[in-house]
Amino acid sequence: MGAAVDTPSDIRPEERMAAALAALILDPAAPPARHIAVGAASPIPAAACWLVRKSGHPVRLSLLHKPSGNPFTAGTRELFDLTGQGRIDLFFLGGGQIDGQANINLIGTGDWPGRAARFPGSFGSAFMYLMANRTILFREEHSPRVMVPRVDHISAPGVSAPGVFRRGHAQALVTGRSVFRFDPARARFTLASAHPAESAASIRAATGFDYDAPDPVPATADPTPDQLALLRGPVCDEMLETYPEFCRRVFGRSATEAAA
Amino acid sequence: MPILPLDRLAVLVPDGALLALPPDNSLTPAEFARALVRAGARNLRLLGVPVSGYATDLLIGAGCVASVQSSGVSLGEAGFAPRFSAALKAGTIAMTDATCPAIHTMLQAAEKGVPFMPLRGVLGSDILAHRADWKVIDNPFAAGGGDPIVLLPALSPDIAAFHAMMADTEGNVYVGRRHELATIAHAARRSLVTVERIYDGNLLEDERLAAGTISATYVEAVAVAERGAWPAALLDAYSADPAHYAEYARLAKTEDGFRTYLDRYVRRAAAEAAE
Known part of the structure; x- marks a missing residue:
């Protein structure tokens, strides 16, 4: 196998984010994550889920884009039906823009439907x-162009009007620089931790929306040596087929090696 | 059930048709899209079920498309869909944004023959604000009211096109675990299907194959197109070709590059077939 050294200086940013996501998945204060679904193009959340699973937690993982042994026999339609019934405990979303009320924009910037810069949808x-x-x-990416005061268009709202049927909200926002917690009652983020090499000031400068922050700002925890060994071994094994490029780049491993 | 040459299948799509296409990870009819380019299809109204990829970007770049309704248009790990983005910026196509379960639900309403179906969620999204055809009512079953819910109209595509593993001579087609294709076929007025090969026998007479089979009731015509999902994957038959996606994404960044792509991979195939 490739990268096997587990001194903290060798921790990849992707590994740190995966460990931060895993801690949020297992947060005892959050509703239990019995069934987690992971969408397309989400290798770091997928790695976090596999890390939780390989750490011995019996969570059901449904990876939408798993080519072999795909969990669904009716594609994404089945995922949405399951979620409609309340049977998906946790999902991951990103955004071309994310604002301080946890609204996400996957449409684009400028006039509808993204005449300045179009995102995929x-x-x-x-x-x-x-x-x-x-x-x-x-x-x-954690920059003022992504973390904006107000998204240009709302693909999905961070909070809903009273009376609107809604099961859950954002628990947290994990970026390449930090972890924020979200409070839906106040529609506001609080900085929870900053990754190494970041500071309260550098996060503030990179974030276009206002948020609360403790003083001092805690550092995001390193993955433990056990977590690193899991990520680089059994977690990567599970991900090679779906995310070959990610596994090569982050773990230095190739799909052909797995087949050998 | 006619089994046609691929280019005869392509000319069954009239100009202006509402054409439903599955995405790259679910039996996308990529070779059929290339045949539509060769056939000179025009003013197609594409429906991504529920999202869109290579085939949609290719058809847009080749000038075959008037409008797109989809929940997302991208080339997956190869990035944004370049011809889609360029056409949207130039204003040469109309875009109607949706969200994945809404597209499934509109097709499910058509499948059942009912005029609309409700869907949870979506409230508070700007997608809803831009959809005059989606309505919000107060749930009539909620005690005391005060439970807004979105209603979506039934949507019947003129044509559904997809690439299945195999067909039999009756016109039954095997889609394996991808049962969502059945919803598209049921909702569409007719389905045009390309397949890797013709199955010797009747798919519906084999209990194991029947579970992954769409009945010929819904299928208008079939053509054989080997590796017809390429550069996408097809079930367990072959994997996606990420190098080709990367080449497409690179070439399709510019109009000239896209012409090169067409000459190299779309028109060339027609010349070879004519030899």
Whole structure:
């Protein structure tokens, strides 16, 4: 196998984010994560879920884009039906823009439907954000162009008007720089931790929306040596088929090696 | 059930048709899309079920498309869909944004022959604000009211097109675990299907295969197109070709590059077939 050294200086940013996501998944204060679904193009959330599973927690993982042994026999339609019934406990969403009320924009910027810069589209977010029991927002890029005061267009709202049927909200936002917690009652983020090399000031400078922050700001925990060994071994084994490029880049491993 | 040459299948799509296409991870009819380009299809109204990828971007780039309704248009790990983005910016296509379960639900209403179906969620999304055809009512079954819910109209595509593993001579087609394709076929007025090969026998007479089979009731015509989902994957038959996606994404960044792509991979196939 490739990268096997587990000294903290060798921790990859992706590994740190996966461990931070895993801690949020297992947060005892959050509703239990019995069934987690992971959408397309989400290798770091997928790694976090596998890390939880390989750490011995009996969670059901439904990876939408798993080519072999796909969990569904009716594609994403089945995912949305399950979620409509309240049977998906946790989902992950990202955003081309994310604002301080946890609204996400996957449509684009400028006039509708994204005449300045078009993003791919909202996918299932307008449904999943309201109907999953909780959502973790995830976006590697943490800059003022992504973390904006107010999104140009709302693909899915962070909070809903009274009376609107809604099962869950954002639990947290994990980025390449930090972890925020979200309080739906106040529609506001609080900085929970900053990754190494970041500070209260650097997070503030990179974030276009206002949020609360403790003083001092805690550091995001390193993955433990056991977690790193799991990520680089059994977690990567599970991910090679679906995310070959990610596994090569982060773990230095190739799919052909797995087949050998 | 006619089994046609691929290019005869493509000309069964009239200009202006509402054409439903599955995405790249679910039996996408990529070779059929290339045949539509060769056939000079025009003013197609594409419906991504529930999202869109290579085939949609290719058809847009080739000038075959008037409008797109979809919940997302992208090339997956190869990035944004370049011809879609360029056409949207130039204003040469109309875009109607949706969200995945809404598209499934509109097709399910058509499948059942009912005029609309409700869907939870969506309230508070700007998608809803831009959909005059989606309505919000107060749930009539809620005690005391005060429970707004979205109603979606039934949607019947003129044509559904997809690439299945195999067909039999009756016109039954095997889609394996991808049962969501049945919803598209049931909702569409007719389905045009490409397949890897013709199955010797009747798929519905084999209990194991029947579970993954769509009845010929819904299928208008079939054509054989080997590796017809390429560069996408097809069930367990073959994997996706990420190098080709990357090449497409690179070339399709510009109009000239896209023409090169067409010459290299779309028109060339027609020339070879004519030889």
